[in-house]
Amino acid sequence: MKRFLSILLAIMLVAALGLVPAALAEESATEYPTLGLKLSLTEDETAMGISAVVQDETLLVVYTGEDGTSIVVAAVYVFSEADYTRVVTDGEFIAFVEKNKISKIGENEGNVYLLSSMADFDKLEDYFVDALADEGTKLLLTPHLDKLAEVKAVLPAITDSIQFIPVEVPEVTVPEFVAQDIYGNEYTNELFASKDLTVINIWGTFCGPCVNEMPELGEWSKSMPENVQIIGLVSDIYSADDASTMDTARQIVEATGADFPHLIPGPGLADLLNISPYVPTTIFVDSQGHMVGEPVIGAYVAQYKAFVEEYLSGMEK
Numbered sequence: 001m002k003r004f005l006s007i008l009l010a011i012m013l014v015a016a017l018g019l020v021p022a023a024l025a026e027e028s029a030t031e032y033p034t035l036g037l038k039l040s041l042t043e044d045e046t047a048m049g050i051s052a053v054v055q056d057e058t059l060l061v062v063y064t065g066e067d068g069t070s071i072v073v074a075a076v077y078v079f080s081e082a083d084y085t086r087v088v089t090d091g092e093f094i095a096f097v098e099k100n101k102i103s104k105i106g107e108n109e110g111n112v113y114l115l116s117s118m119a120d121f122d123k124l125e126d127y128f129v130d131a132l133a134d135e136g137t138k139l140l141l142t143p144h145l146d147k148l149a150e151v152k153a154v155l156p157a158i159t160d161s162i163q164f165i166p167v168e169v170p171e172v173t174v175p176e177f178v179a180q181d182i183y184g185n186e187y188t189n190e191l192f193a194s195k196d197l198t199v200i201n202i203w204g205t206f207c208g209p210c211v212n213e214m215p216e217l218g219e220w221s222k223s224m225p226e227n228v229q230i231i232g233l234v235s236d237i238y239s240a241d242d243a244s245t246m247d248t249a250r251q252i253v254e255a256t257g258a259d260f261p262h263l264i265p266g267p268g269l270a271d272l273l274n275i276s277p278y279v280p281t282t283i284f285v286d287s288q289g290h291m292v293g294e295p296v297i298g299a300y301v302a303q304y305k306a307f308v309e310e311y312l313s314g315m316e317k
Helices: 002-014 043-047 081-087 091-099 135-160 208-223 243-256 269-274 301-316
Strands: 050-055 058-064 070-080 103-108 111-117 178-180 186-188 197-203 228-234 281-286 291-297
Touching (some): 043 050, 058 135, 070 081, 070 135, 081 111, 197 208, 197 301, 208 228, 208 243, 208 301, 228 269, 281 301, 291 301
Antiparallel strands (some): 058 070, 178 186, 197 281, 281 291
16 A cells, blocks of 8 residues: 555656656647546647646646646546555545545546546645655746646646546557576466466565465465466566576565466566556466456455456356
């Protein structure tokens, strides 16, 4: 939860630090099918320096000043229903939502949408309280406060323009790869062909929840149906030459009994790390290497098992 909140806060502040990529800041599209959202901007609003960009699973409304500094003025956070159900009763999450005046604005095809807007704060300083606490960010932000007051006045019309549209889930296929596991064994895409379903658990040696679920994953791997398998993808091993992290990964695997293959994300497999900025993230791949279902973000073994059972039941119909 702390990692999730820190990421959420970072999204609120990242543009204030001038880190919104320039290519994204020029985005002119108003439909975002992968998020299931449409947002309209008038020519006058665009002329004020307001644009919309997508970062991770979030739609950001951004003001960009004449000096190129980009500042997030509103954000729509997109959760799966399962993820939202898990966090909505968490005390720390509730406190974060209340502090930042984040409100639920609707649901659409299995997604839940939360909105944070500068317009909901009486004083701009209250919206930017965390950014202003950092001297470097304060220097970037302060010259824009007068202009931001003008932006605040038009924000309600912009956020009111948000509409839900059909969600388009892009097909994800594991690229061709040749990879080693943490013991030097070699694997290719043929790994998937022998099973109807492969569970890929993306984890890191630094991640406590990842390590904590390993014993259960190890037990599950031994009792899986014959047409299902699980593999690990160690996100923080960047090459076979990373002896220190490789050794740590081996120690974790051996100590927890998670003795299924754990691969190093080289070319091809490394693309899977872009699915989510969090670990653990667990995805499901069919025998053709196509991702099926939705990624599960967080250590929720019961949810992995439920999807596998549902998928196999669907195959039997």
